[in-house]
Amino acid sequence: MSVITTKQCACKWVLRHQHKLKQVARACSLKVKEAFGFEEFRTYEQYDSEYSFRYQDLTTKLADPTQLRTKPEVSELKFGQIFTDHMLKVFYHKQLGGWQKPVIIPFENISLHPAAKVLHYAVELFEGLKSYRGVDGKVRIFRPDLNMQRMNLSAQRAGLPTFDGVEMIKCINRLIQVDQEWVPHSEGSSLYIRPTLIGIDGTLGVAQSESALLFTILCPVGNYFASGSDSVSLLADPSYTRAWPGGCGDRKMGSNYGPTIRVQTTASSKGRQQVLWLYGPDHQVTEVGTMNIFVFYIDENGDKVLATPPLNGLILPGVTRNSILQMTTEWKEFRIEERMFTMADIIKLLRTERLLEMFGSGTACIVSPISSIEYLGDLLHIPTIEHTNPLYKRIRDELFAIQYGHIEHPWAQVIE
Amino acid sequence: MSVITTKQCACKWVLRHQHKLKQVARACSLKVKEAFGFEEFRTYEQYDSEYSFRYQDLTTKLADPTQLRTKPEVSELKFGQIFTDHMLKVFYHKQLGGWQKPVIIPFENISLHPAAKVLHYAVELFEGLKSYRGVDGKVRIFRPDLNMQRMNLSAQRAGLPTFDGVEMIKCINRLIQVDQEWVPHSEGSSLYIRPTLIGIDGTLGVAQSESALLFTILCPVGNYFASGSDSVSLLADPSYTRAWPGGCGDRKMGSNYGPTIRVQTTASSKGRQQVLWLYGPDHQVTEVGTMNIFVFYIDENGDKVLATPPLNGLILPGVTRNSILQMTTEWKEFRIEERMFTMADIIKLLRTERLLEMFGSGTACIVSPISSIEYLGDLLHIPTIEHTNPLYKRIRDELFAIQYGHIEHPWAQVIE
Numbered sequence: 001m002s003v004i005t006t007k008q009c010a011c012k013w014v015l016r017h018q019h020k021l022k023q024v025a026r027a028c029s030l031k032v033k034e035a036f037g038f039e040e041f042r043t044y045e046q047y048d049s050e051y052s053f054r055y056q057d058l059t060t061k062l063a064d065p066t067q068l069r070t071k072p073e074v075s076e077l078k079f080g081q082i083f084t085d086h087m088l089k090v091f092y093h094k095q096l097g098g099w100q101k102p103v104i105i106p107f108e109n110i111s112l113h114p115a116a117k118v119l120h121y122a123v124e125l126f127e128g129l130k131s132y133r134g135v136d137g138k139v140r141i142f143r144p145d146l147n148m149q150r151m152n153l154s155a156q157r158a159g160l161p162t163f164d165g166v167e168m169i170k171c172i173n174r175l176i177q178v179d180q181e182w183v184p185h186s187e188g189s190s191l192y193i194r195p196t197l198i199g200i201d202g203t204l205g206v207a208q209s210e211s212a213l214l215f216t217i218l219c220p221v222g223n224y225f226a227s228g229s230d231s232v233s234l235l236a237d238p239s240y241t242r243a244w245p246g247g248c249g250d251r252k253m254g255s256n257y258g259p260t261i262r263v264q265t266t267a268s269s270k271g272r273q274q275v276l277w278l279y280g281p282d283h284q285v286t287e288v289g290t291m292n293i294f295v296f297y298i299d300e301n302g303d304k305v306l307a308t309p310p311l312n313g314l315i316l317p318g319v320t321r322n323s324i325l326q327m328t329t330e331w332k333e334f335r336i337e338e339r340m341f342t343m344a345d346i347i348k349l350l351r352t353e354r355l356l357e358m359f360g361s362g363t364a365c366i367v368s369p370i371s372s373i374e375y376l377g378d379l380l381h382i383p384t385i386e387h388t389n390p391l392y393k394r395i396r397d398e399l400f401a402i403q404y405g406h407i408e409h410p411w412a413q414v415i416e
Numbered sequence: 417m418s419v420i421t422t423k424q425c426a427c428k429w430v431l432r433h434q435h436k437l438k439q440v441a442r443a444c445s446l447k448v449k450e451a452f453g454f455e456e457f458r459t460y461e462q463y464d465s466e467y468s469f470r471y472q473d474l475t476t477k478l479a480d481p482t483q484l485r486t487k488p489e490v491s492e493l494k495f496g497q498i499f500t501d502h503m504l505k506v507f508y509h510k511q512l513g514g515w516q517k518p519v520i521i522p523f524e525n526i527s528l529h530p531a532a533k534v535l536h537y538a539v540e541l542f543e544g545l546k547s548y549r550g551v552d553g554k555v556r557i558f559r560p561d562l563n564m565q566r567m568n569l570s571a572q573r574a575g576l577p578t579f580d581g582v583e584m585i586k587c588i589n590r591l592i593q594v595d596q597e598w599v600p601h602s603e604g605s606s607l608y609i610r611p612t613l614i615g616i617d618g619t620l621g622v623a624q625s626e627s628a629l630l631f632t633i634l635c636p637v638g639n640y641f642a643s644g645s646d647s648v649s650l651l652a653d654p655s656y657t658r659a660w661p662g663g664c665g666d667r668k669m670g671s672n673y674g675p676t677i678r679v680q681t682t683a684s685s686k687g688r689q690q691v692l693w694l695y696g697p698d699h700q701v702t703e704v705g706t707m708n709i710f711v712f713y714i715d716e717n718g719d720k721v722l723a724t725p726p727l728n729g730l731i732l733p734g735v736t737r738n739s740i741l742q743m744t745t746e747w748k749e750f751r752i753e754e755r756m757f758t759m760a761d762i763i764k765l766l767r768t769e770r771l772l773e774m775f776g777s778g779t780a781c782i783v784s785p786i787s788s789i790e791y792l793g794d795l796l797h798i799p800t801i802e803h804t805n806p807l808y809k810r811i812r813d814e815l816f817a818i819q820y821g822h823i824e825h826p827w828a829q830v831i832e
Contacts, residue, residue, distance in 0.1 A: 080531065080620025087530060109527040110535070114503060114633045115496065119526070119614055122538035122670035123677065159677040194620060198535055204496025204610060204635065206673050206706060208681055217530045219620065239662055246657030248675045254538035255671035257622050259664045261539070261575040265624055290622060 050098035052164035053090050055171050060178060062086070063106035074186045077222035079364060083107055084179035084191075084218040088171055092161045094210040099163065102171050104178055107217070113202025121206050123199030124254035125154035128363045129319070130190040130221075131176050131415065133183045134405025139176060140412040141193075142403055144169045146319045151195060154251040159208045160197050168195070172216055173415045179218055180415075187404055188223030192364075221364075231371035231385045232360070234288060235272035236343060237263075238376075242277040242287060243314040249286075250313050257290075264289070272374055274360070279314055283343040286314050291360030291368060292321040295341060296334075296391050298354040304334035306391070309341065320361040323411065324395055343375055350380060357384040359392040367396040466514035468580035469506050471587050476594060478502070479522035490602040493638035495780060499523055500595035500607075500634040504587055508577045510626040515579065518587050520594055523633070529618025537622050539615030540670035541570035544779045545735070546606040546637075547592050547831065549599045550821025555592060556828040557609075558819055560585045562735045567611060570667040575624045576613050584611070588632055589831045595634055596831075603820055604639030608780075637780075647787035647801045648776070650704060651688035652759060653679075654792075658693040658703060659730040665702075666729050673706075680705070688790055690776070695730055699759040702730050707776030707784060708737040711757060712750075712807050714770040720750035722807070725757065736777040739827065740811055759791055766796060773800040775808040783812040 063085045072082055090102040117123040127150065131141040148165025155162045172193060176183070183191040195216045199209030240263045242256065243249020249256060260275065267275045274289035286309055287293055294308045306328055309315050329336050349355035358370040369384040369392045384392060402409040479501045488498055506518040533539040543566065547557040564581025571578045588609060592599070599607040611632045615625030656679045658672065659665020665672060676691065683691045690705035702725055703709055710724045722744055725731050745752050765771035774786040785800040785808045800808060818825040 083531065107530070110530050110532075111525040111527050114523070114526050114612075114631060115499065115610070115635075116526075119534060119540060120542050120610075120612060120670055120673070121677070122540060122672075122674035124535060124538060124674065126536050157678055158674055159681060192620075194531070194536075196530075196536060204608075206677060206680065208677060215530060219531075241660055241662030244657055244660040244663070246655055247660070253674060254536055255674045257537035258539050258574055258669060258671045261537070261622060261624060262573055264622065265575060 048098070049100070052162075052167055053099035053102050053171075054164075055102070055167045055174070057101040058104065058171055058174060059101065060086075060104040060174070061106065062178070067106055071182060071220070074184045074189050074220075074222055077184070077189065077220055079221050080192070080219055082219055084182040084220070086175060086178050087218075088175045088216040090163075090171070090214040092212040092214065094161075098161065104171075104175055110213070110215070112200060115202045115204050117199035117201050117203075117207075117209050120204065121199075122253070122255040122258065123158055123160065123209055124197070125151065125158050125160065125252055126194060126196040126254070127151045127252060129193045129195075130363055130403070131183055131193060132190045132403045132405075132412070133185055134403075134412075134414075135187075136405050138405060139180060139183050139191075139415045140403065140405060141169075141173065141176070141415055142413075143319050143323065143411050144172065144413070146322060147195070150252060150317060150319075151197065154253055155197055157248050157251045158197075158199070158253055160199055160212050161209075163214065168214075175216060175218065176415055182218060182220050184220050184222070186223075187400075190221055190403075192219050192221045194219070230365075231369040232273040232288075233271065233372045234274050234276040234370060234374065235267035235270055236276035236278055236283075236285075236373050236375040237266075238278045238283050240275065240277070241279060242275075244279070245313055247313075250311065250315060250317060252316060256316075270374065276373055276375075278343065285309065285341045285343065285346065287316065288360040288368075288370070289362075291362035291365070292316065292318040293370075294321075294324065294357075294359050294361060294392075295346070295349075295355070296357040296359075297349050298356065299335075304356070305337055306334055307337040307339050307341065310338040312340070318361060318363075320363060320366060320399070323399065324361055324367075327395065327398060346373070347380065350382075355382065356387065357391055358382050359384060366399055367392050369393075464514070465516070468578075468583055469515035469518050469587075470580075471518070471583045471590070473517040474520065474587055474590060475517065476502075476520040476590070477522065478594070483522055487598060487636070490600045490605050490636075490638055493600070493605065493636055495637050496608070496635055498635055500598040500636070502591060502594050503634075504591045504632040506579075506587070506630040508628040508630065510577075514577065520587075520591055526629070526631070528616060531618045531620050533615035533617050533619075533623075533625050536620065537615075538669070538671040538674065539574055539576065539625055540613065541567065541574050541576065541668055542610060542612040542670065543567045543668060545609045545611075546779055546819070547599055547609060548606045548819045548821075548828070549601055550819075550828075550830075551603075552821050554821060555596060555599050555607075555831045556819065556821060557585075557589065557592070557831055558829075559735050559739065559827050560588065560829070562738060563611070566668060566733060566735075567613065570669055571613055573664050573667045574613075574615070574669055576615055576628050577625075579630070584630075591632060591634065592831055598634060598636050600636050600638070602639075603816075606637055606819075608635050608637045610635070646781075647785040648689040648704075649687065649788045650690050650692040650786060650790065651683035651686055652692035652694055652699075652701075652789050652791040653682075654694045654699050656691065656693070657695060658691075660695070661729055663729075666727065666731060666733060668732060672732075686790065692789055692791075694759065701725065701757045701759065701762065703732065704776040704784075704786070707778035707781065708732065708734040709786075710737075710740065710773075710775050710777060710808075711762070711765075711771070712773040712775075713765050714772065715751075720772070721753055722750055723753040723755050723757065726754040728756070734777060734779075736779060736782060736815070739815065740777055740783075743811065743814060762789070763796065766798075771798065772803065773807055774798050775800060782815055783808050785809075 091100040127147040129147045152162045360368040373380040507516040543563045545563045568578045776784040789796040
């Protein structure tokens with residue numbers, strides 16, 4: 001019997017588990033980068049296509065001038081209806097070593113095998129972020145690192161390949177540069193960015209994807225609040241559930257959205273603009289429509305508190321949510337809490353006149369004030385928009401100021 | 417003030433609600449047909465493209481002989497890898513009056529707008545059914561009416577257009593006729609049929625689809641049990657949840673499948689072939705992998721019972737599940753129960769040696785015996801395959817006999 005030393009053991013362990021180690025390295029790559037700085041990190045990581053594609057391999061095929069579309073008036077822009085002239089595409093094929101070279105090409109349809117996993121088993125996820133034309137004419141992108149971090153978490157959950165978020169941001173920035181004339185020249189408007197990752201294997205069977213397509217499309221969007229009152233009325237019906245423990249409500253996967261469409265239709269038919277998603281027998285407040293939710297109230301000691309549900313697995317970790325929490329914490333003007341709220345809590349706050357404001361937060365609207373909630377046959381009136389200097393408006397204004405370059409801030413990164 | 421009579425009131429109500437009435441008529445169209453018979457029904461329903469497409473409008477464009485693919489050996493067939501030469505496509509465009517004319521065309525890729533709702537929000541659903549070449553050489557399709565009924569329920573839940581299942585079955589049958597040489601000439605093999613419905617609007621935003629594509633592809637599949645032992649070992653981990661009340665676990669929507677892939681990968685890495693999906697703090701047994709689950713046991717009075725979880729919203733209403741319940745009820749040999757089971761119930765039955773068999777049921781495997789369950793660190797041994805004449809085998813044999821035409825039975829409909 002041969003004696004195995006500790007060192008030999010460790011070597012064998014590394015050899016056996018190197019694939020897992022690689023996965024761990026991938027998962028925390030963004031964190032490592034933050035700690036080391038970009039360039040240092042590069043020397044630590046041997047680049048290979050299994051790990052990520054690279055910006056330096058990006059090629060651009062520009063649309064023929066005759067293919068270029070007319071840009072619409074900003075006032076006519078509806079969300080997600082009109083797209084720019086180009087798109088970004090990166091294929092992943094396990095059998096070809098992993099990630100292929102990224103390409104920017106003229107906007108075109110995607111050709112899929114009819115058995116592609118995305119069409120049958122919802123093997124798909126996406127992100128939503130925006131770039132803005134600032135007061136100085138420069139184009140800024142808002143916190144893309146957080147979107148890429150979340151996109152990689154969604155990819156892991158969906159059994160899709162992960163990638164280096166920094167490389168992806170560089171490719172997206174290049175796409176925006178190519179289509180920069182599509183970034184609206186009007187404050188309140190922006191260029192919406194939709195990175196999407198889909199499983200494209202042309203085989204039936206609920207299984208891990210060996211081929212995937214990462215693509216990004218852009219669409220100019222108008223001012224969300226152009227037309228009059230911007231407050232929303234919600235339907236809170238405990239018979240509908242958006243997410244549940246052991247599911248994937250905290251990941252931006254397509255499967256979280258399809259099932260909500262009929263419920264949203266029901267809300268609309270009742271004259272409510274959005275659904276307030278409840279959870280559990282105690283009717284916990286989780287999210288509103290496709291937004292996170294905030295409650296601004298006065299506690300029993302008379303102190304003001306801004307609260308939002310904690311990231312307990314049911315809540316999408318919103319970039320705007322994160323930004324609002326960070327920003328208001330820095331103000332040091334009132335208490336910030338990540339805590340669970342039930343509908344009974346909301347009603348109690350209303351009855352004791354301690355509920356000041358409720359609002360949703362998300363990339364599309366930034367901040368959306370709530371004026372009423374239909375709940376178990378009652379219409380609860382929320383006084384959000386009735387204050388002189390409401391908090392939701394102050395938050396929105398401050399975020400706008402950062403996004404449109406009125407304030408220089410590290411969250412809004414200039415695309416050179 | 418004018419006086420409104422009851423009759424006027426009723427008329428107004430009908431005028432206002434006729435769209436809803438139409439939807440109700442659509443939803444129960446299959447039922448109405450059963451009651452009236454097909455031809456009678458036709459005279460009651462004014463056919464329009466908003467309601468359904470029609471088989472009589474179907475056109476067929478055959479593949480060029482040079483395009484036809486070589487048919488593989490039955491022994492080489494893996495599930496969902498190889499497809500036949502043709503496919504069925506039916507577009508729906510609300511702005512063009514609804515359903516367009518169905519077409520059978522050579523098998524080809526599907527071209528989608530990059531913003532198509534199916535790629536972002538999992539606006540998609542599917543069915544799985546099979547046709548078999550019988551001992552008499554005739555091709556039979558198994559209970560397609562149930563699949564079409566379920567597909568329309570899924571479509572309603574997904575906010576996609578519904579259609580007349582009878583017309584769809586006729587179109588599918590025609591597709592099978594065109595590709596009839598692809599129905600394997602070998603007992604145990606079959607032609608798997610995959611009808612799929614996807615939302616294809618090229619606009620971002622979580623909203624009802626105004627354009628959709630209904631398509632069907634076919635793939636020959638080999639004998640599921642060709643290689644040795646066919647029993648499966650399951651991973652039952654209460655930290656994963658497949659479906660929940662207020663969700664859509666009882667509909668065959670893509671969103672039920674994507675989130676399961678990573679869990680299935682975890683099961684495989686632990687040497688378990690499938691996941692046993694539990695629900696709730698009491699660890700209720702719901703489904704196994706993509707199958708329904710059956711438990712055959714002896715109750716406290718010494719009577720044999722075949723039980724499966726009830727259709728409580730968490731359970732997919734399987735066609736094989738339905739067939740097994742109907743078939744064994746007719747046998748009148750033991751009690752049949754649709755009842756909830758917890759893992760504690762299973763363990764109690766095992767301890768008292770009253771658990772005879774556990775098996776999954778589904779279109780792919782028909783019946784799949786379970787030999788063990790890994791649960792909270794223990795491996796529970798299930799004696800399913802150790803009996804001399806196990807029930808699971810008798811059920812499978814009887815279903816095979818119907819499917820391959822050894823017994824003439826209304827469930828297996830000959831495609832002329």
